[in-house]
Amino acid sequence: MALKRWLTFAPAALCGGLTFAFLLATMPRDLNVFDEGIVLTNAMRMAAGELVHRDFYSSYGPAQYAIVAAVLGLFDGSFIAERIYDLAVKAAICTAVFSIGLRVCRLWVAGLASAVCAIMLAGSNSFLYPVFPCILLALAATSLLARPAIGQVGPLWPSFGAGLCAGFAALFRYDAGFFLLAANGVGVAVVAVLSDPWPAALRRTLAIGLAYAVGAAVVFLPAAVAFLSASPLHPFVHDIFEYTLRYYGPMRGLPFPAPWRSFAPAVYLPVVAAALAAFEVWRMSQREKASARAGWSALARAHLVLFGACALFLFTKGVVRVQPVHMLLGGVPGLVALAVVMDQWARAHSPARAYVLALFVVTAGVGSTYYEFGVSLSDRPRTLAGWLAQGAPTGACEGVARLKPAYARVATTLARRTRADEKILVALHRNDRILVNAMVLYAVARRLPATHWAQFDPGLQNRADIQAQMIDELRRGHVRFVVRDASFDSIREPNGSAQSSGVTALDDFLTAEYHAYARAGDVEIWIANTAETPPGRFDACEAELVQS
Numbered sequence: 001m002a003l004k005r006w007l008t009f010a011p012a013a014l015c016g017g018l019t020f021a022f023l024l025a026t027m028p029r030d031l032n033v034f035d036e037g038i039v040l041t042n043a044m045r046m047a048a049g050e051l052v053h054r055d056f057y058s059s060y061g062p063a064q065y066a067i068v069a070a071v072l073g074l075f076d077g078s079f080i081a082e083r084i085y086d087l088a089v090k091a092a093i094c095t096a097v098f099s100i101g102l103r104v105c106r107l108w109v110a111g112l113a114s115a116v117c118a119i120m121l122a123g124s125n126s127f128l129y130p131v132f133p134c135i136l137l138a139l140a141a142t143s144l145l146a147r148p149a150i151g152q153v154g155p156l157w158p159s160f161g162a163g164l165c166a167g168f169a170a171l172f173r174y175d176a177g178f179f180l181l182a183a184n185g186v187g188v189a190v191v192a193v194l195s196d197p198w199p200a201a202l203r204r205t206l207a208i209g210l211a212y213a214v215g216a217a218v219v220f221l222p223a224a225v226a227f228l229s230a231s232p233l234h235p236f237v238h239d240i241f242e243y244t245l246r247y248y249g250p251m252r253g254l255p256f257p258a259p260w261r262s263f264a265p266a267v268y269l270p271v272v273a274a275a276l277a278a279f280e281v282w283r284m285s286q287r288e289k290a291s292a293r294a295g296w297s298a299l300a301r302a303h304l305v306l307f308g309a310c311a312l313f314l315f316t317k318g319v320v321r322v323q324p325v326h327m328l329l330g331g332v333p334g335l336v337a338l339a340v341v342m343d344q345w346a347r348a349h350s351p352a353r354a355y356v357l358a359l360f361v362v363t364a365g366v367g368s369t370y371y372e373f374g375v376s377l378s379d380r381p382r383t384l385a386g387w388l389a390q391g392a393p394t395g396a397c398e399g400v401a402r403l404k405p406a407y408a409r410v411a412t413t414l415a416r417r418t419r420a421d422e423k424i425l426v427a428l429h430r431n432d433r434i435l436v437n438a439m440v441l442y443a444v445a446r447r448l449p450a451t452h453w454a455q456f457d458p459g460l461q462n463r464a465d466i467q468a469q470m471i472d473e474l475r476r477g478h479v480r481f482v483v484r485d486a487s488f489d490s491i492r493e494p495n496g497s498a499q500s501s502g503v504t505a506l507d508d509f510l511t512a513e514y515h516a517y518a519r520a521g522d523v524e525i526w527i528a529n530t531a532e533t534p535p536g537r538f539d540a541c542e543a544e545l546v547q548s
Contacts, residue, residue, distance in 0.1 A: 020091035037439030039128040043068035054231035063171035079401040105343035113339040116365035123369025134176035141165035149191035163215020183313035187306040247459030266324040266368035270315035273334030277308030307337040324368030406521035411444035423450035429486035458497035486522040
């Protein structure tokens with residue numbers, strides 16, 4: 001019995017181990033100055049006792065911040081520790097794709113889907129993004145519903161477990177939890193109707209839905225009550241609804257790519273998966289009418305419907321920021337649906353169609369990786385494997401993580417010339433036009449932000465009311481140091497972020513109340529006019545800083 005159990009889990013364990021090793025070896029050492037910086041900085045804020053939304057603006061839920069705060073607390077802020085957590089989540093995603101695929105597909109099909117998933121995740125060039133835990137939870141929830149939906153097992157515990165997954169997903173990203181719930185609800189209803197006459201289908205759908213809702217409520221409601229007991233509702237409404245509905249689309253929107261672009265297959269993969277899944281379910285129903293033995297198994301059909309619906313609903317997460325990394329939430333469930341289609345085409349003696357679909361899947365993975373990475377992995381010691389191959393040079397000023405030299409020098413200077421409890425502001429050279437800001441500087445310098453509005457988004461920090469609040473916070477906090485960063489001045493996206501708001505109150509205040517202290521490339525440190533200039537010259541780790 002023990003041997004049988006080991007043989008059952010051995011392929012998944014091997015997949016997980018190989019995937020983790022691959023992701024670790026190909027991991028870029030560069031810190032992402034905005035997205036990764038957001039999570040690291042807000043984790044630091046939560047560790048200091050601050051509450052998401054109430055004490056700092058955030059477009060995400062609290063779960064990722066809390067987990068990263070715990071990881072960094074256990075390992076003294078280790079870069080490798082936070083990256084290992086991220087890679088473990090990604091390896092678990094690939095293992096889940098493989099394990100789910102093995103339930104209804106041949107080994108080579110499940111392996112191909114998992115390998116492409118690993119390539120897409122490795123090439124995403126994104127770390128600590130809260131979408132990754134949501135992908136894992138979406139796979140788990142959708143998989144748990146397959147057997148209850150066709151009546152192979154009772155609806156209670158699997159559906160309750162799926163609800164728990166949806167509740168946890170909502171704590172990472174509220175929109176992901178909502179769309180997962182909608183996708184699973186529609187998917188279960190369709191599977192039940194395809195499996196049984198409508199009275200029985202309705203009863204089964206309601207039973208699954210009730211257990212699912214209870215599971216989601218068990219996770220989400222206590223968190224909501226805890227938040228409302230410590231904060232008014234308005235900060236949450238502002239961050240998640242007001243900004244998103246009014247500003248996010250116009251300010252952050254990107255166009256859909258032309259079909260011939262290298263990353264287009266990855267962008268359109270969720271829609272292709274949902275369409276092919278729906279078409280094959282229809283073909284199956286036609287074959288079943290002709291022959292009682294024709295058609296696929298009920299379990300395979302359930303996977304097609306459930307993962308096709310999941311891909312389509314979660315695709316909506318990426319329709320504003322149309323890039324491969326933002327399509328992963330729908331793309332990974334789409335890989336599962338395409339794996340089922342591919343396997344069934346191969347079984348139906350249509351290998352040519354199966355191979356064409358396999359080529360599309362591989363193209364989606366490789367194209368998205370090429371788009372996100374932008375450089376060859378062998379060009380420089382960008383990856384962990386390349387760095388180790390060159391002897392892993394370290395010194396007093398070097399480590400595993402890489403950061404733009406100007407940012408590294410500025411962060412080092414701030415860390416050495418401020419008190420541990422001193423707060424700083426990382427702003428832009430001009431704050432009337434905003435793309436992003438270098439959030440990672442807070443985390444690298446290990447200094448908390450001086451403002452509620454540390455994460456810069458167009459439509460927020462270039463508004464008059466928000467700048468007035470920031471100026472008030474700087475005055476009340478007697479903030480000594482401000483970073484003014486011109487690195488993003490020349491970058492323009494085809495959306496509202498490229499336009500100036502015409503609001504210069506914050507820039508005028510900084511120019512009047514602060515003066516330049518030091519500069520590294522496009523990044524300047526400014527110090528308050530009323531503050532005493534820190535004594536001493538810049539040392540070797542602050543090399544090439546120009547003292548003003």
